[in-house]
Amino acid sequence: MRQSFSYTLLITWVLIAVSCKNHFVQKSYEIQNISVTEEQNVLDSSIVRLYLPYKNILEKDMNRVISFSEVEMTKGKPESFLTNFLGDLLLNEGGNVAKAQEMGIVPDLSFFNYGGIRTSLPEGEITVGKIFELMPFENEMVFLELDGKQTQEFLDYVAAKGGDSLGGARFKISEGKAKDATIGGKPISEQEKYWLVTNDYVANGGDGLDVLKGRKQFINSKFKIRDAIISSLEEKQKNNEKLTAKIDGRFIVE
Amino acid sequence: MNTKKINRRIFIRNVATGTAGIALGAVPFSVLANNDYTTITILHTNDMHCHIEPFTGTNERYANKGGLARIARLAKIQREKNPNTLLLDAGDMFQGTPYFNYFKGELMLKVMSAAGYDAGTIGNHEFDNGLQGILDPLPNAQFPLINSNYDFSDTILDGKFPGYKVFKRSGITIGIYGVGIELKGLVGQMHYENTVYNEPVAVAQKMENFLKNEKNCDLVICLSHLGLKYRNSTVSDMVLAAETSMTDLIIGGHTHTYLEKPIETKNKAGKPVIVNQAWWGGLVVGKIDFVFERTKKKKIGTYSQVLES
Structure with a gap:
């Protein structure tokens, strides 16, 4: 009798223990975003040991200074030092690559997608590593021929984005459209065809640039955009030319 | 014994x-x-973009800040304080420093594993070297990459990513699901091939219901790479928060959003849900402590009553 009572008690306790085990009630929470800083957070030594051999391989390449910039270049809209600098650089380098590869064309327009520009360029020394940060993607330089209508549609896309990294064209941004556009200083014409130099990412419709999929001709140089930037900077350095950039009113917001 | x-x-x-x-x-x-409190600490990052080291000294905005090497130490200290800690990432681990260009995803996944990540999800930049570029470094990840809305069954990545994961910490059940952003127009088709994107809201609703009611999770977390919010109606973390009713925390990424503190909002059922994002490059770590009370009673109150009081 006493024993059966004990067992009943035991079973009850076990039941409570089991049922308790699965019942949690969330009482409260605390939320916080912690800034990760030099002062507050030291480096984890085991992590450092893990990446150090990799770092040594990289550093040999990355710390090489290839250029000097007179100004700090950051990206912004509608125009900025960085977006204008890169747009112009791509138009120029595109011309060089087209010539070197005997494509028989000269690009009229150049375009970098804004989101693909991943960092700023500092005033002073520019290293190879900085260009890797700026343009980390393995994108290739491609050439697209667009008809006049497609070109206008493409410029409208840039206008709708409130400006972008574009070389070779100037226009007014009016109600999200490119108004009074000129290409190479001449008004855009529906009868003309234009060559655009850009990266394979946008050429394949990346960033919503479906208009580029309808191009009339397509040439892939297989030359990496990042390598184009590096070689352009090295070329300038050879001529003792420092990097500079300007806001030149290529986009006027109405 | x-x-x-x-x-x-x-x-x-x-x-x-x-x-x-x-x-x-x-x-x-x-x-x-009787009054047994257990705290589950969630630490999270997003858009690390291979920032294994802190930003370099020449970087004008972020000099010497951020990086996985600092976060690893921070997480270790937190775990010592509270062993019931989960370290999570909301995608875009890849691309952004020469470590990726030189060593692809291998080093990043090795370092994240060593830092003790419990789970991550897939961001759009994970596709930067194509599906093969995800498959090759994957054995280096000693943590699951959770995704519930990409269908990889017609690709080489079939079966590589769990749709959810359930963690038990001191008897508390934590369910995690993951949603990724629409790849069309964002990632070259040659890079995602036959990956099918399923609409995240419907997937999230299905997953939260599954985790809450079938897996009896006390805490449901969404790892999202949709982006915090958009001006148009594009699906985002804020859309997800408003359209779900059992998810307690949405950890986001993609938009590289800096938030002074996590966002507290209401879900479809009018209950509280937390939405957070930790900037990028390891510049911020989000920390959410959920305090649970173990109770003898069936339930002393619903989640919302307790939180709103």
Whole structure:
């Protein structure tokens, strides 16, 4: 009798223990975003040991200074030092690559997608590593021929984005459209065809640039955009030319 | 013989002799204590973009800040304070420093594993070297990459990513699901091939219901790479928060959003849900502590009543 009572008690306790085990009630929470800083957070030594051999391989390449910039270049809209600098650089380098590869064309327009520009360029020394940060993607330089209508549609896309990294064209941004556009200083014409130099990412419709999929001709140089930037900077350095950039009113917001 | 067994023996003996008072004292505290609070700490990052090291000294905005090497230490300290800590990432681990260009995803996944990540999800930049570029470094990840809305069944990545993961910490059940952003127009088709994107809201609703009601999770977390919010109606974390009703925390990424503190908002059922994002490059770590009370009663209140009081 006493024993059966004990067992009943035991079973009850076990039941409570089991049922308790699965019942949690969330009482409260605390939320916080912690800034990760030099002062507050030291480096984890085991992590450092893990990446150090990799770092040594990289550093040999990355710390090489290839250029000097007179100004700090950051990206912004509608125009900025960085977006204008890169747009112009791509138009120029595109011309060089087209010539070197005997494509028989000269690009009229150049375009970098804004989101693909991943960092700023500092005033002073520019290293190879900085260009890797700026343009980390393995994108290739491609050439697209667009008809006049497609070109206008493409410029409208840039206008709708409130400006972008574009070389070779100037226009007014009016109600999200490119108004009074000129290409190479001449008004855009529906009868003309234009060559655009850009990266394979946008050429394949990346960033919503479906208009580029309808191009009339397509040439892939297989030359990496990042390598184009590096070689352009090295070329300038050879001529003792420092990097500079300007806001030149290529986009006027109405 | 472990202590649990010893305690259970004492417990049985004491009950058998009718000395219930002694029995209470002898049972492990965690099983029977009345006001037993357990804290689950969630630490999270997003858009690390291979920032294994802090930003370099020449970087004008972020000099010497951020990086996985600092976060690893921070997470270790947090785990020492509270072993019930989960370290999570919301995608875009890849692309952004030469470590990716030179070593692809290998080093990043190795370092994240060593830093003790419990789970991550897939961001759009994970596709930057194509599906093969995800498959090759994947064996280096000693943590699951959770995704519930990409269908990889017609690709080489079939079966590589769990749709959810359930963690148990001190008896508390934590369910995690993951949603990724629409790849069309964002990632070259040659890079995602036949990956099918399923609409995240419907997937999230299905997953939260599954985790809450079938897996009996006490806490449901969404790892999202949709982006915090957009001006248009594009699906985002804020859309997800408003359209779900059992998800407690949405950890986001993609938009590289800096938030002074996590966002507290209401879900479809009018209950609180937390949405957070930790900037990028390891510049911020989000920290959410959920305090649970273990109770003898069936339920002393609903989640919302408790939180709103």
